[in-house]
Amino acid sequence: MLPLESVREFVLDRCPARAPQSVPVADALGLVTASEIISSEAIPQFANTAMDGFAVRSADVADAPCELRVVETIAAGHAPQVTVGPGEASRIMTGAIIPPGADAVVMVERTSLVTPSSTANPNSTAADGSASGNGAAETVRVEVSVPPGNHVRPVGDDLHAGTHVFAAGTELTAGHLGVLCSLGMTEVEVFPRLRVGVLSTGDELVDDGSPLRPGQIRDSNRRTLLALAQRVDVVPVDLGLAPDDPDEIETAITTGVQTCDVIVTSGGVSMGDFDYVKAVLDRVGDMRWMQVAIKPAKPLAFGTVGDVPVFGLPGNPVSSMVSFELFARPGLRSMMGHPDPVRPTVEATAAEALPRRADGKTHFMRVLATPADGGVEVRSAGGQGSHMLWAMAKANALAVVPDGDGVRAGGSVEVLLLD
Structure with a gap:
């Protein structure tokens, strides 16, 4: 033998x-990168807000509570049209660009709208980016002071241009594909399916x-x-x-x-x-x-x-x-390019004896593995005959039992976790 x-x-x-190929990112789930992925751009490419709220100058709210004039509303996907000046604020939605002049965001829960004033800012825009045209500019009451950068995601907060994103030999998961899409990649070089x-x-x-x-x-x-x-x-x-x-x-x-x-x-x-x-x-x-x-x-x-x-x-x-x-x-x-193609073993404790007879072979016993005391313990999944498919179907691991008399209850055994 x-x-x-x-x-x-x-x-x-x-x-x-196999020889690497470029495949659509949409088809790359589970495949392995054949070359390193380097970011060609920053993510995010613009400073944006992590919250719905009001973009403000932090110096203006240092003595909060205070009132600020709302000069525009900025929705995600729309560019700001107005610079936030002293005593002013812009209503802003999560993910929207931080307007010029503002350096912080106050979350909407820490603000309240005051009765609209009788004058309107001609540059005020609605949530869809169009002019509000309602003839009245709002005033917002800010209840708390905030430091510069509050709830602001800066340029490159996730990735900077030139960042080494994924190494060659990376198995692509759903999260990896999301990153590739956020970098504007439509294809990726992988080992083919x-x-x-x-x-x-x-x-x-x-x-x-x-x-x-x-x-x-x-x-x-x-x-x-x-x-x-x-x-x-x-x-x-x-x-x-x-x-x-x-x-x-x-x-x-x-x-x-x-x-x-x-x-x-x-x-x-x-x-x-x-x-x-x-x-x-x-x-x-x-x-x-x-x-x-x-x-x-x-x-x-x-x-x-x-x-x-x-x-x-x-x-x-x-x-x-x-x-x-x-x-x-x-x-x-x-x-398919996996650098470690063999499933690793983990050490487990036998919750019950795993007996066998010496025959010069390593036995792969079908077992049930469960978490226990910060580790893993295993017990037999049932009959160990090579025809007993039911026990194999119930097993989620294989215990690697070396030649000899088996493993005593409480003893250590290496296992292959199948699930």
């Missing part, structure tokens, strides 16, 4: 990052919902693997279900290679399996058939057809999922 780390290194060496084809094989498999005949089982692996692939932010491609027929298997694989960046199959890689998948992949590709020192998911096939990586995962449902986590997921992430 081969050590897990050497097999994973073999896989990652053959899954290099992969198309990953998933194929199930076997005469015993059915997926049409019909009653099972003797010896048949329903195909759960394909849907599971398509969903796991989708969680890696690739485009999953359903290559269907192929019977144990070399011609049909070869047609499915060669069709997938023409349209996908990676192929994932399940079944036909264990010792003693019918060799249809092996025969086809050996004929059309450069494959390596391995026995890894882990449980579940000991058998693994990996290689290439042309330049398309092919993962041959075991057919048992839990083995298929664990094999995807340990080998296919890191390979896909590597191809």
Whole structure:
């Protein structure tokens, strides 16, 4: 049997990052930047208010309460038309430009309007930026004094022009995309999203919902693997279900290679399996058939057809999922430019014993992880058989239990947090 780390290194060496591409920002969620992002402009580009209120000269309100003449109303998206002079103020809405002459904002809750005066400022504007034309200028009573800069967001408060915003190798989240849009970027250079084809094989498999005949089982692996692939932010491609027929298997694989960046199959890689998948992949590709020192998911096939990586995962449902986590997921992430494609482990405490027998393999036990005393504790999710998909579905972590007798209750264990 081969050590897990050497097999994973073999896989990652053959899954290099794809050539970068420029894609629309709208399509970049979950992708990884291929180059550094540098701000081309300041954010915000103009000083603006963080509050609804009145833009004032702080010196005018030093002896508040006081009354100021309102010279205009400034809505967000409209430029000020009037300079705030001594004894004056401008009504201002959140996000609007601070007018010339003003150096602070008093929030509206600390003000009150006084009966309008009999004269109007000819430059007074309404909230939509148009002249008010009401024949009366308002006066506002300011209840508190404020320092210069009060509730004012200065130019470059978030980013200055030339700021190194995101490093190459950054996975783009919703917040990252928002920053790119605020910088006026419509495209970003990233490692492209992969198309990953998933194929199930076997005469015993059915997926049409019909009653099972003797010896048949329903195909759960394909849907599971398509969903796991989708969680890696690739485009999953359903290559269907192929019977144990070399011609049909070869047609499915060669069709997938023409349209996908990676192929994932399940079944036909264990010792003693019918060799249809092996025969086809050996004929059309450069494959390596391995026995890894882990449980579940000991058998693994990996290689290439042309330049398309092919993962041959075991057919048992839990083995298929664990094999995807340990080998296919890191390979896909590597191809999409993730600098750390392998999921890290965290230290946890076993809330109950996690027993096993010594067999020369590392066991990946399905567990439930929960927060506890500032850390993480785990307990078994149920049956640990490689066919027990229900327990795997309930698990949110894999406990990495080294060869030996297992982990005692209260003992420390490394875990892979899946959720």
